[in-house]
Amino acid sequence: MLELELDGYPITEDEYLENALRLIPGGDPHIQNSNMPRECIRKFFPKRKCFVFDRPTNDRKQLLHIEELPDDELDKNFREQSKNFCSYIFDHAKTKTLGYGISVTGSGLGTLVQSYLETINSGGVPCLESAVKTLAERENSAAVQKAADHYSEQMAQRLSLPTDTLLELLEVHAACEREALTIFLERSFKDDTQEFQKKLVVMIEKTKEDFLQKNEDVSLKCCQAELKTLSEALMTSISSGAFFVPGGHSLYLKAKNKVEEDYKLVPKKGVKATEVLQSFLRSQEEVELAILLADKALTEGDKAMGVECAKMQAAEREQELLREKQKEEEQKMEAQQRSLQESIAQLEEKMNKERENHLKLQEMTLEHKLKMQKELLTEGFKKKAEDLNKDIEQLKEDIEATKSGSHFNVSAILDVASIALVAVLPGPYKVLGMGVKLLSDAVKGRKDSS
Structure with missing residues (x-):
């Protein structure tokens, strides 16, 4: 006892x-x-x-x-x-952590120990940094997969294809991507070159493109089926020659316009609604011209005017389709820019939090060393107490460096991150690099002014 x-x-x-x-x-x-x-x-x-x-x-x-x-x-x-x-x-008991307050789970601790022991058993010199690197690669890979899976699952759950507009899909994408990035950043660590975050960006971008394509395919199929049903009577009349009679052109325009109006009333057509309608109207141009020229109820002047009117309407439809496509591309670009800004903002928030945790750890270590020094002096070990001075002074310098940010340059790292993230995007979106660079510069300016 x-x-x-x-x-x-x-x-x-x-x-x-x-x-x-x-x-x-x-x-x-x-x-x-x-x-x-x-x-x-x-x-x-x-x-x-x-x-x-x-x-x-x-x-x-x-x-x-x-x-x-x-x-x-x-x-x-x-x-x-x-x-x-x-x-x-x-x-x-507190959660075990690595540098900068990074938590280590039970399985993560097991990986650290296993890596450390394998080095010893193989006759090598054990190095904790090497073991941490092994853990980081495993945890970061798992973080990428978990975040990518979350994005895919949430996109599938929240989207009802076809979406009425492209913007609707992009808004769901932005929300799911934000959640995925949060999941990744919470679990990942020591991704200094953004290697794993780049992998996540690529995976999310590919999945997003797959949903965009699927959305278009579903919309195209839906619109074509609806238009085929609505135009059956028109196509039957054309095949039977019902419009090749005096006054037939007027009857044809009335029937065609009814198909067009009925089609516009159909809900949930999706993003291909205008393109499918324009394709149908384009296919009717030669038929309309033939009916117009064969209509004996019209004078030559009426026919010439009808031809010009048809050309103007066709040109206007093409311009409308171009404007719609341009608007969609602008929406994609704006969504991509917001996505990059969100990525940089979340990364900045994580880095600032890690710096705060690191500062707390440094201050706790300093407090402990000062306490040790006092105890050694009390116990009569003056030489050992003096030996701690060098460590204490170095730690004080490190604390000041952490406070000033000289050892943890957030804006410089964001510059690298913005370039790295833009580099993995599809070609058209690389022009956003300048915009993200400006965002990083703004962050840097904000830090300098404070």
Whole structure:
């Protein structure tokens, strides 16, 4: 049984631990070896907590099979101590993190340990940075896939094809992309060159293009089917020669206009509605001209005027179709620009948060080193206390550098990120690089002014 007593006075569990970690004076090698683990514990564990456990049972036979023993057969004091221990861990234990406050999950920690041990077993020199790099590659790849899957699933759930307009699809895309990027940035780390974010951009862009194409295909099929049904009577009349009579041109125009008006009233035609209608009207131009020229009820002047009118209407329809296509391209460009701006903004937010976490960690480390130095002086280890001065001064410089941003240049990294993200976009969208560069410059100007 461990006695919580020092110099005849009762002490707490924590006081017992701190007393056990006190360094032993002297330069003897045995003393130095004894002090080494104490120093390591004091250095790497700023906050320490000690728990004392009684024996789980006094029955030696039960001790041989302790893992099979029911809880109610364990010693009462041991059960209470175990409960207190677990409660403390659940309430106070913090998530394990890497640099910049990056959390490590259980599986991530397993990867770190596995990579570290494999290096040792292979006879190599273990390097934590190398193990972290291995973990980052695995976690970032998983983050890309999870974000891309979320985007695909949400697009499929939220879209009802065909959409009435291109803008409707692009708005759903923007929302899903924003969520996907958030998922990626929450899980990824050490993606300094934006390699994995670029992969995500490419995957999302491809999936978006697939939805755009599918939206057009569904709309095209729907519109063609509707127009075929609505024009059946017109096509039958043309085939039977019903319009090749005096006054037939007027009858034809009335029938054709009815098809056009009825078609415009059909809901949910989608983005190909105008193009399909224009294609149909274009296919009727020769038929209309033949009916016009054969109409004996019209004078030559009427016919000439009818020909010119048909040409003007055809030209106007073509211009309307061009304007619609141009508008769609502008909407795509604007959506892409907003997407890039959102990516840069979220990346900036993540980097600023990482800088804040890193600063907190540095300040905690400084506080711990100052405390260690004070303890060493109190215990009479002046030389060891002085040896810490160099570390303390360097840490103070690092803290000032983090505060000023000189070691964490957000705007410079955003410049690189904007170029990297634009570089993986389809050709027409690369012109947005200048716009994103201007955004990064604006961020830089905002930082400088503050």
